[in-house]
Amino acid sequence: MGGLFTFDGRRARGGWLLAFLIANLISLTIILIPVSLWIYFATSAQRWHDIGQSGWWSLITFVPLVGSLAMLIIMVFISGQAGNNGYGLYSDRR
Numbered sequence: 737m738g739g740l741f742t743f744d745g746r747r748a749r750g751g752w753l754l755a756f757l758i759a760n761l762i763s764l765t766i767i768l769i770p771v772s773l774w775i776y777f778a779t780s781a782q783r784w785h786d787i788g789q790s791g792w793w794s795l796i797t798f799v800p801l802v803g804s805l806a807m808l809i810i811m812v813f814i815s816g817q818a819g820n821n822g823y824g825l826y827s828d829r830r
């Protein structure tokens with residue numbers, strides 16, 4: 737049986753099916769990564785707006801080691817501003 741990256745040799749049905757599934761999972765992951773990142777940064781920007789800050793603060797995620805931890809702590813433990821702010825109307829859905 738040949739390797740996954742060579743065109744030489746033969747492959748039985750079971751081996752082909754496994755390679756097919758692996759290739760499709762990789763393709764799906766590559767397609768979904770941009771969608772996942774878009775959703776993450778869009779909802780993070782909305783959350784920053786809820787606490788009265790610019791959505792650009794979402795980029796703190798890229799600070800090595802502490803960025804993601806700081807983001808998580810701020811997003812979970814800081815309450816949103818009561819009342820309307822410059823980013824939109826107040827929503828009491830908490």
